[in-house]
Amino acid sequence: MGTLMLYFVVVVHIWTVLFNTCNAARLGPASAKFSAILVFGDSTVDTGNNDYIDTVVRANFLPYGQDYPDGPTGRFSNGKLVPDMLASLLKIKEAVPAFLDPKLSDQEIITGVCFASAGSGFDNQTNAATKIIPVLKQIDLFKKYIARLEGIVGEEKAKQIISGSLVIISAGTNDVAIIKEVDSEYQHFLLDRTQTFVKELYDLGCRTMIISGLPPVGCLPIQMAIARRNSSELRCLDDRNSYAQSLNRKLVKMLQQIQQMLSGSKIVYLDMYKTLIEMIDQPQKYGKQQASDTSANIWIPLLTELNQVS
Ligand SMILES: *[C@@H]1O[C@H](CO)[C@@H](O)[C@H](O)[C@H]1NC(C)=O
Ligand SMILES: *[C@@H]1O[C@H](CO)[C@@H](O)[C@H](O)[C@H]1NC(C)=O
Numbered sequence: 001m002g003t004l005m006l007y008f009v010v011v012v013h014i015w016t017v018l019f020n021t022c023n024a025a026r027l028g029p030a031s032a033k034f035s036a037i038l039v040f041g042d043s044t045v046d047t048g049n050n051d052y053i054d055t056v057v058r059a060n061f062l063p064y065g066q067d068y069p070d071g072p073t074g075r076f077s078n079g080k081l082v083p084d085m086l087a088s089l090l091k092i093k094e095a096v097p098a099f100l101d102p103k104l105s106d107q108e109i110i111t112g113v114c115f116a117s118a119g120s121g122f123d124n125q126t127n128a129a130t131k132i133i134p135v136l137k138q139i140d141l142f143k144k145y146i147a148r149l150e151g152i153v154g155e156e157k158a159k160q161i162i163s164g165s166l167v168i169i170s171a172g173t174n175d176v177a178i179i180k181e182v183d184s185e186y187q188h189f190l191l192d193r194t195q196t197f198v199k200e201l202y203d204l205g206c207r208t209m210i211i212s213g214l215p216p217v218g219c220l221p222i223q224m225a226i227a228r229r230n231s232s233e234l235r236c237l238d239d240r241n242s243y244a245q246s247l248n249r250k251l252v253k254m255l256q257q258i259q260q261m262l263s264g265s266k267i268v269y270l271d272m273y274k275t276l277i278e279m280i281d282q283p284q285k286y287g288k289q290q291a292s293d294t295s296a297n298i299w300i301p302l303l304t305e306l307n308q309v310s
Contacts, residue, residue: 041169
């Protein structure tokens, strides 16, 4: 379990570094265009759902949450996660609550929640033994959410809120991290699952979605540790990284096709790989002092594309 935890922490850390590197200071005030934020995926975006299910994959103890006002929140992070930061940046709210929290207020429902579950993947089998909620099963939670939202604001208004929401999807890393063999058949399986997932969200009324590609999975410390043959050897696994890259290229193409197919949809790809591999190859470029003027800026173009930066 220790290594699994380490792995989750690392993934969250890279998201957070990404966000901080592409600092919010350079963003102008964003207009409150999105009515709500809806989040699906794994530990990179789980704001606490796993605390309410029967799993060992939890972050409800220190040092998780050490910088969060109320301590551990179930987030695999010292503080906020990227969806929280985005919600705040977009002036929706300060943090995105876990949908499974039984104390959710109506106001929280109206402005959006998180369905993500740490450890999950697009493959229902990924980490299934830990009883986490696979990404495709998060749709069931979303349907319950819609029912509750309709109960609060009525059917018509609920439709508006969902079509006007920003959807964030971050998953796939767990799938690729745990497979033994890297083959293209599995890539097609994952892409097919992703497509099914996006279409289901569209059918349920979602229109604007940000989908994260895979990070350099072969550079995760856990991957490097498993593969090394002696204690002095520690390097990224090239086969795992090229697998992630080729999957990302296929994902980009597929998302373009899906966007064309689903009228009125806006589907944006988030390139985690490029920025992270640069950070790994040239850490000095991403030192603290230079973080503010790095060129590794993915959030601004992304939000600009969604007309969210004035
Ligand atoms: C995965 O789970 C979803 C949601 O329960 C289900 O609809 C789908 O058929 C499952 N897919 C596979 C390949 O088992
Ligand atoms: C560790 O493994 C690497 C790669 O196989 C090899 O080049 C290196 O000499 C090894 N180091 C030691 C101390 O055995």
